[in-house]
Amino acid sequence: MIGYDAVPGLVETREAFGETTLEVDPTRLLEACAHLREEGFNILSDVTPTDYLGWGERGVAGYIGTPAGRDLNAPGSQGYARRPHPKPKRFSISYHLLKLDRDPRRVRVQVWLDDGEPVESVVSIWPTADWHEREAWDMMGIPIEGHPNLARILMEDDWEGHPLRKDYPIGGEPVRFSGEE
Amino acid sequence: MAVDKTIDPKRRANRPLAKAGLQSERLLWPTKGPGVFEQEVESLEDALGLTTLQKAVAWAQTNSMWPDTFGLACCAIEMMSIVSSRYDIARFGMERFSSSPRQADLLIVSGRVAHKMAAPLRQVYDQMLEPKWVIAMGACASSGGMFNNYTILQGVDKIVPVDIHVPGCPPRPEALMEGIVRLHEKVMAGVPPAYEIRGAAS
C-alpha cells in the first residue's frame, strides 16, 4: 500500500514531516474513504476543519515583509522571514485515518472547500465521524450532507455564528495591549 | 481547645472568634500582630454587636456547612482531594458533599463556567435554601482565569453573589481550605451572606 494512486478522486499526494496527505476531490470523498476503508484503514482518528482566511496576510514588522514596512499602530504585528505557500480554497477538512495492523499506517485525507460548499458525511463508513462532523459544523460552519443529526454540539443550540472561523472575534472582555483581536 | 494567651483576658471575653477556639496565625507566629483581615473582623464585630443567640446560630452554621457538588473542571479534582485523608475536610464537618442543592449550604464553584453552563449554575444556586454562601474557587470562577473569550463567563460573580474568591490555577487543597476557614470566620463574625450585601445578581 505504499502507493495511494488507486484512491478515487485523488488530486495530489504530499509527504511532509513523515506523514502522507492525500488531497481528494470533495465530490468523490465518499468513494475515496470507502476505498481506504477496504484497504484496511479501519479507524478514523480525527476530523479537523481549518479556516485559512487571511493566510499569509499578517502584517510584518521590520525591514522585510510588506511594502508598507513596520506598522507602529499595530503593536502585535509580527515578523516573517518568508511568505507561506498559498492555499487553494478557504476551508480544508482533514480526515486522519489509522490502520490497525502489525505494520500500522496513518494517512491524512484532505478536502478543500469554499465557504458554504457542503461535504458528504462519512458516518456510513466510520460511525465515529458523527460527533466530529457535528463539531465541524458547529465550530466552522461547514455543512455536512447526509449527516443523520447535524446539530450544534459544543455551543448552545441557538448560538449564532461559527466560533472557530477567523472572522469570528475572540470575544470576552477587552484587555489592552494583549494583542488579541 | 487551645486558648490564645497573648490576648488580654479582659478583652478575650468580648471576642467571639477566640472564644469559639478558632486559632489564628498569631499562635503559629507569635510575633505577628493581628492581620488586616482580623482587624476588620474585629471592627465588624464591634459594629454589628452580635447577640448570644446569633453567635450560637453562626457557630452551628459554620460547623456543618455542607458543600454542593458543583465540580466543573480542574479545580474539581483539587476539591475532591480536600475530602481525601491528607487534607481532611471532615474535620470541619464538611465531608458530606450534597448533590441535592436543597440540602446544601455552600456552593463551591470549582472550574471554568461556560455560558452554556451559566444557566444551570444559576438554577442550582436558586434552588439552594437560605442562608447560602458561594465560594468562587480558582481563577476561572473568580474572573474568567486565563480564558478571555466568547464562551467563558468572566467571573462567576456576574451571575451569583460570591462570598469568598480563592485564587489559584488550581488552588492547592490547603488554599481552598483557607478560603473555607475564612468563610467560617466571616460567618462567626456575623457578616451576612453575599446576597444580602450585594443587591445586584441576587
Add this chain to the structure above:
Amino acid sequence: MATVERRPRLYEGTRIPSPIPTVLQAPEELRRGGDLLTVNFGPNHPSTHGVLRLVVDLEGERIAGIGAVVGYLHTGFEKTMEQKTWWKAITYPERIDYVSFQYNELVFVLAIEQLLGLEVPRKATWMRMALSELNRIHSHLVYIGTSALEIGAISMFWYCFRERDLVLDLFEMVTGVRMHTRYFQAGGLAEDIPMGFYADARRFCVRMPKAIDEYEAILDDNRIWRERTVGIGLLSREDAIALGQSGPILRASGVDWDLRRDQPYLAYDQVEFEVPVLHGGDVYDRYRVRMDEMRQSTGIVAQCIERLEEMQGEPWIADDRKVVLPPREELHTSMESLIHHFKIVTEGYLVPEGEIYVTVESPRGELGCYVVSDGGPKPWRVKFRAPSFVALEATATCMRDAAIADLVAIVGSLDGVMGEVDR
C-alpha cells in the same frame, strides 16, 4: 473463594444504533403508547464525570433510549491558542484533559518540536516519559477512586487519593505545582531535575505495587463489584473499532493496540513493559486493564529513574537559541544571547510552515494534536483529538439493555473527562 460466573458472550453483529450512531432511540411503540419516563441527568450530577448531560428514556428500570448532550465546559481552547505565541500557548492544553494534564502538554510540545525539527536531549526525553507515566498512574487512580465511589465502593476513594497525593508530591518537587505543571518546553524541560527526586520516586515505585495489591484485594474478587461490572456495558471488538475507540476501552474489547509499543514516541521502544489486553469488553475488563496498566507504568517509571540517574549533569533542554531561552548567566556577557532572549520573549520563536498530527497514548486513549503553522510566531490552527470525545460516542452502544443502575458504572468505565470532550 472462586465464584464461577458465566460471562455472557459478546453479542453477534453490531449494536451501534442507527440512524444516529450516538443516540439510542426507544422503539416506536414505546414512544407512542408505552410507559416511557424521560429523565435528565446532569449537567450537574454527582455521578457524571464533570458536566455531562444524559437524556435518558426509561422503561421501568431499563434504559430504552439515551442521548448525550455535551458542551457545558466548552472553553474555546483552540481559538484562544491561536491568539497566543507558541510559548504561551503551551500553558493552555494542560487544562484540556485536566486529570492527565501532562499528556496534552506533551503532545503539543512534540508537535512543535517535529515542525521545528528540534532535537531534544535524551535527559528530557526520559524525564518526560517518567512524568507521563506518573501522570498515567495519577489518572487511573482518580478513575478508580471516583468510579468505585459512584458504584458504591466508597472507601476506594480514600485509598486511591492517598496514593494520588504521593504522585502529586513528586510533581510538586520537580515542577513546583501539583497539577498543571507546565514543565515541558519546546526543546526539553523547563528546569533541571531536583536532587531529591530520584530517591522519592524510587520509594514511590516500591510503594505503588503494594497499593495496587490493596486495591485489587478490595475490588477484584468482591462479589458485589463483580455483579455490578461483569457483563455490563458490552462493546465488541468490531464496534469498538468502528466507533474509533482507543486506549483501555479498545484493549478491554480485545484489540491489541498501544501507541507506546506500536508507534513509539519518546523512548518507549527502549523500555520494557507489557500491554494488558482482555476480551470481555465490559466494565470489569476495563477496570482490570487500567489496574494492570498502573502496574506497568510503575515499572516504566522505575526503569526511567535508573536511566536518568546516569544522566545527571546533562543538559535538559535543546541548545537551539532561536527557540530556547539562553541561560541567564549568559545574558550578562553575550550580546547575541540578549538579543535572542529579547526576540523569543517578545515576538516568540517562529515555527516553520506545515501541518502535523502527533499522537500519544494518554490514559484515556489516543490523544492527538493537529497543528497547522503558517511560519509565524502564533499557531494558525490547533486541534486536539480528545479520546474522551470519542469514548462518549460509544455511550449509546454500551447502554443497550442496561438498567439505570448500570448507567453510572458504564459512564465511569468510559472514563470521560469533560474538559477534553468540550475543549
